[in-house]
Amino acid sequence: MYRRMFGPxxxxxxxxxxxxxxxxxxxxxxxxxxxxxxxxxxxxxxxxMIATFEVDRKVRSFTRDLLTGGDAPLPVRALVPLQRFMTIGPLPQRMRDEVALPWSPRDQRRFDLFWKVVPPIYRAVPRPIRQLSATYYLNDMRRRMKAHGHVI
Structure with missing residues (x-):
């Protein structure tokens, strides 16, 4: 992903x-x-591992739930469709099939187009904005640690 976004x-x-x-x-x-x-x-x-792993119904359900955003804050949930798309896109087809994650030829064309169009735009966005979600979760973790002594 890094190479696709920033080069060699x-x-x-x-x-x-x-x-x-x-x-x-x-x-x-x-x-x-x-x-x-x-x-x-x-x-x-x-x-x-990719060639041999198997996923049961429970893990399949957990993965699908994870890729829907759960109870994340609204600004984060708004980005979940893109995050889901970018999570499923680079997976080997066998993994998509095993976890029952939908991926069509149209999805693949959109994924390929994304990697042609987005990297130059993304590189132009100031780093603090690019890192906004990571900063949010880091600050949230620090707040939880300070208040409760644990993250969860």
């Missing part, structure tokens, strides 16, 4: 991003020794 990334930057991404894995209860040591190992792992 150096191998050194990709390696740095990969190492930093381990933080997300460990935050999701992946032990350090479970995280693939190299990007190549991760790519093999990812390809195998």
């Amino acid at each position: 990334v150096t191998d050194a930057d990709i390696e740095c991003i990969y190492r930093q991404s381990a933080v997300y894995g460990t935050a999701l209860q992946v032990e350090d020794d479970m995280w693939p040591k190299t990007r190549e190992e991760f790519d093999r792992y990812w390809d195998e």
Whole structure:
């Protein structure tokens, strides 16, 4: 996604991003020794998981609920259709099928057009505006931590 929006990334930057991404894995209860040591190992792992994963009715329902915005604030919910579109678009077709996420040839044409039109516009938007939703949720998390000592 970053490449599509901003252009090429150096191998050194990709390696740095990969190492930093381990933080997300460990935050999701992946032990350090479970995280693939190299990007190549991760790519093999990812390809195998995409080829073999199965989704049950409960996970399918949860995913669909997640992609509807739930009880997010109104300004955030207004962006949910775009977020859903941008979440489903890059997924491999097998994953879309397994999770029962609709995607048509028309959706694919719109997705391709989006990536031709939007990046130059997005790059022109000042960074604080581009990061508005992230800033909102970061501030909300800090507020919750200060008030209650926990996020949820």
